[in-house]
Amino acid sequence: MNKQDLNYKEYVEIAEGVYWVGFFDESAGLHCNPYLIVDGKEAVLIDSGSREDFSTVMLKIMRTGISPGQIKRLIYQHYDPDLCGNIPHIETLINSRDLKIISHYENNIFIKYYSMQSPKQCIEQMGFHYEFGNGRRLEFIRTPHSHSPGSFVTYDTKTKILFSSDIFGSYDNDWDLFTLISSSCMNCTPEKICPVTKQLCQMKGIINFHKRIMPSKRALRYALDRMEELDISMIAPQHGSILDTPESQKAVIKRLRELEYMGIDYFLKGERT
Numbered sequence: 001m002n003k004q005d006l007n008y009k010e011y012v013e014i015a016e017g018v019y020w021v022g023f024f025d026e027s028a029g030l031h032c033n034p035y036l037i038v039d040g041k042e043a044v045l046i047d048s049g050s051r052e053d054f055s056t057v058m059l060k061i062m063r064t065g066i067s068p069g070q071i072k073r074l075i076y077q078h079y080d081p082d083l084c085g086n087i088p089h090i091e092t093l094i095n096s097r098d099l100k101i102i103s104h105y106e107n108n109i110f111i112k113y114y115s116m117q118s119p120k121q122c123i124e125q126m127g128f129h130y131e132f133g134n135g136r137r138l139e140f141i142r143t144p145h146s147h148s149p150g151s152f153v154t155y156d157t158k159t160k161i162l163f164s165s166d167i168f169g170s171y172d173n174d175w176d177l178f179t180l181i182s183s184s185c186m187n188c189t190p191e192k193i194c195p196v197t198k199q200l201c202q203m204k205g206i207i208n209f210h211k212r213i214m215p216s217k218r219a220l221r222y223a224l225d226r227m228e229e230l231d232i233s234m235i236a237p238q239h240g241s242i243l244d245t246p247e248s249q250k251a252v253i254k255r256l257r258e259l260e261y262m263g264i265d266y267f268l269k270g271e272r273t
């Protein structure tokens with residue numbers, strides 16, 4: 001797989017049985033990344049996307065060879081419309097009594113306004129994990145207030161992929177599924193054009209996104225502490241690019257840890273651009 005030469009009109013298998021089924025909207029700054037995990041005959045869909053993205057996401061899912069009825073769980077790592085908006089359409093198409101929604105109870109209060117049908121499961125009551133029929137385990141890690149009270153991230157113990165929701169996300173008109181960030185970004189000042197890649201700096205979009213979306217430095221640092229306890233192969237966020245190298249992960253974590261002003265502190269400092 002040549003990572004910078006992918007056809008985004010099709011699904012992309014980012015690891016064995018793990019698919020990006022998102023939508024590359026060239027006119028948008030916010031690129032949403034739903035992911036499908038397939039294990040045997042069973043599938044789980046993470047942060048399925050907006051109402052507008054529904055047909056693209058569903059078509060890509062079906063092209064992987066999965067029929068809608070094989071999707072047993074929908075995971076929503078918080079409750080924003082960019083990841084939950086297509087729930088009614090997805091539920092209707094799957095049309096199965098076995099389908100359940102997994103989130104945190106703080107999110108389920110709001111998710112019920114998208115979803116009338118499916119039972120809602122809370123990660124706390126599930127012991128913070130979900131097991132596929134053949135034993136594959138997904139672990140859920142709470143990241144409260146990064147950025148919603150009920151936010152959490154999902155760790156696939158088989159592939160060691162961390163699905164990080166809005167954390168490590170980006171708002172950027174330029175987009176690649178896999179990051180261009182490397183170890184040379186570790187100490188660089190994010191300029192508009194990167195001196196190494198000669199493209200727009202991807203770190204800038206990540207920093208701007210976190211300054212605006214994350215409510216506080218304390219919340220983000222707590223989330224980073226929890227995630228750094230894991231043995232991670234890739235970080236797969238709901239926006240922006242997948243961090244698929246240890247160098248890119250280290251560089252972004254360092255930058256996010258350095259941020260002093262975000263959320264209300266960013267607003268009060270009057271730094272907004």
Ligand SMILES: [Fe+2]
Nearest residue numbers: 078080147166
């Ligand atoms: Fe969000």
Ligand SMILES: [Fe+2]
Nearest residue numbers: 080082166238
């Ligand atoms: Fe989001």
